[in-house]
Every structure is written in C-alpha cells, then in structure tokens.
Amino acid sequence: MVESALTQNKYSLWKQGGCWLLLLGPLFFLSYGQVNQFTATRYDVGSRVFAWEHAIPFMPWTIVPYWSIDLLYGISLFICTSKQELTRHGCRLLASSLIACAGFLLFPLKFTFVRPETQDMFGWLFHQLELFDLPYNQAPSLHIILTWLLWLRFRQHLNRGARMVSGAWFLLIAASVLTTWxxxxxxxxxxxxxxxVISYAIPIEGQWRWKRPxxxxxxxxxxYTLGGIIFLLAGVLIPGSYFLLWPAGALLMVSAGYVGLGTSLFQKNEHGHLSLSARLLLWPYLTGARLxxxxxxxxxPKTSAILDGVSLGCFPDKSLQQTAVLDLTAEFHHRTRVPGVWYAYPLMDLVVPDVQxxxxxxxxxxxxxxxxxxxxxxxxxGLSRSATVVAAWLLAQGHVSCVQEAIDLIKSQRPQVVLTPAHIHALEQFQGTLCQISL
Structure with missing residues (x-):
C-alpha cells in the first residue's frame, strides 16, 4: 500500500514536471528570442568589457558543457521529490527568464569579441547556437542564472561523490560562457x-513570515537602516567602492528582519543550517556577528551547568560534552563538525522573545x-535568549516557584547573564500561562 502510494506520487510529480516543461520551454525561447531581435534594432546598445578579458582564450570544446544546460534544465524538473520543491523550482526558473529579459531591455549590451571560425562537431554546435542567438541579451547572463538554480537542485539529490562531480560540471558550464566568447x-x-537573489526570494524550504515588531x-x-544607507552612499559616491553595496544590502535585509520578517530572513532550518543563498547575501552581517x-x-565560559542536565552556553564551534543542543540563534550556521543531536529554534538577536x-x-x-x-x-x-528559555523551563518544570528565583539560580551559575525588565515581564507572562493551564 505504501509502495503504491509512493509510486503514484512519483508519477504525479512527473506529470507536473512535464506541465512545467511545456510552460517554461516555449516561454524561454519566445521571450529570449523576441528580446534578442528587438535589441538588434536599437541604437542605444553599449558594451562593458575589462581590458584583461582580451586574455581569455577561446576554447571551442567548452561549447559542449555550454549546451548541456538545456538537457539539465529539463531533467531538473523531474528530480524533485515533493510538490513544494517542484513548484518553487518551477517558479524560480520562470522568474529567471522574466527578470533576465527585463534586464536585457533595461540595460542593453552587446558582446564585442569576434569568435574564430570553428570546424568539426564543435563548429556545428556553434552554428546551431548562432541560428537563434545574437550577440545581445548579455546582462544578467541567463546562462549563469540557470547554472546556479540547476546546481542547487541537483546537489540536493546527490550523494557526496556525485555532488562533487556535478559541482565540477556546473562550474565548467559557468566558465564556458567566457571561454566560448x-x-x-x-x-x-x-x-x-x-x-x-532569486533562489533566496523563492526558498525551497520554509516560507516568508511577517510578525508585528x-x-x-x-x-x-x-x-541597521542607517548603517545600510551609509554603506550604500559610500559604495555609490566613492570611486571603485561598489563592493560596499554588499554590506549595505546585508544591513538593509537585517533591518527588514527587525521590521517584521523576523527569523525567516535567515532561512534557518531545524537542523541549524542557513540556506546557501542567505549565507551569501548576508555574509557581511554574518561575518560581523561571528567576529x-x-x-x-x-x-x-563556553557552557555553564544550571540544573538537571541543562546547561547554558555560547554558540558552539567545536565539540561539546553535552549530547544535545538547542540552538536559539538565527544568525549562526551549524557546522557538521559539532557532534550530537542538534535542534534549532531561531530567535532574533537583541529582541525579547514573546510568550509563544x-x-x-x-x-x-x-x-x-x-x-x-x-x-x-x-x-x-549564552546571556539573554538562552537564559530566558532556561528560566522559563525551570518554571515549567517546577524547579522554581517564581521568575526571580529562576533568575537568581541562573545567575548563581552564570553571573554574566543579562535579563532586562522586558525579559522579566515576558517570563512573568509565561508563568501566567502556566497558572492558567494548571487551573
């Protein structure tokens, strides 16, 4: 019965994958081709090329990995194992075509190198490419966008060895957009x-949530908004400082988290892992948090034993004596080198958690x-978020009779703990819910 249900689910996903392919395939070729033809008629088409790019060799054989993305594009729609994964992957691919075409229209660019004549099979592949492609539709490279999105899907469903091979091939695809000129x-x-940005905005796991701040x-x-604006202005006004737009974006994203997006901003799952896209976009902030x-x-102290096998501690970077970890951070990524059972319930830093x-x-x-x-x-x-939860646990388990007693017990073992009047008020509200339940 279970096997039959799994088989039926697999066929259902394949049918949905086929429907997505029937939608995305024609949309891709129609939109890409029409925008290419339109740009060829424009007079405001420029080019952006660095001097060092003239040293990039033309490597005809790399047309093979370049073309392979078409096959991988189709396959990616049939390897998803849930309706949510397939739907969001399909939405990512749809968004990639629409956003790329919008970029081609808003910032028309032309490729400036003249590709050498190529013979044999490689020459035939280049000829097939030139039948529908023109030297326009440059930025952002749709090939690069798809390479990233497809790699994310394949790596999710491969073992370690196959993942390395897959990663190398997708890296070759990415390089081929330069070496095929x-x-x-x-x-x-x-x-x-x-x-x-697309993979971050349309996460495969979880969902965006808004919470009243x-x-x-x-x-x-x-x-955080002020900090983001300062970096933004510096990146725009100071010559050669475009890299400052990265921390500007990261700080503005964190600001959005405090405005209402909350911990969903970090896309951290219950195993303590932040999504790769979130780690990249938020890297300046995450690095600052770690430093x-x-x-x-x-x-x-790394950890402080409180009572009955429960300890308080900093976010662990190495092995622990404890056999399980309850991770309350939103901004730290769990590395697998820390052994033991790990469960994450992310809470925003510097904000008092609510009763729920x-x-x-x-x-x-x-x-x-x-x-x-x-x-x-x-x-x-290990000073506020974790101390609040441990204090609440002491109350729930009946180890203490009031909030102040819980705080005194925790501070006797970890004097550095910082619990503000707002934390104490939240704990008193939590204790009130315990009394209602007992009644």
Missing amino acids: QHHFVDVLSGFIVAV SPHALRLAAK SKMWFSRHI DIAQAVAKLTELRQGHLTVVVCCAL
Missing part, C-alpha cells in the same frame, strides 16, 4: 547576483531533555 565578465557577475525591534531596524561573538566571549516563542522553545527543551542526559541551550553568548 558568449559573455563578458560583467554579465557573469550580474547573472550570479540575480541568481542568488515591537518598538524596540523598530529602533534596532532604524539603526563579535568571538570578541565578547573571550572571558565568558518561549513556550515552543521550552517544549522543545523538555523533549530534548527527556531523550538525552545533557542538553546545552545556546545563543550567541
């Missing part, structure tokens, strides 16, 4: 940026403690 470097760079969260958002944690944790978040984190801590002798509850420094 199809694109200039600016097309590749812009294509990669667009690709990462507190006044304190809005104040934090204002500070900050390293600096401020110099004189703080506290209750769910306590429920998970209780579950972990029942299955493991020792559990460490961690946030960046």
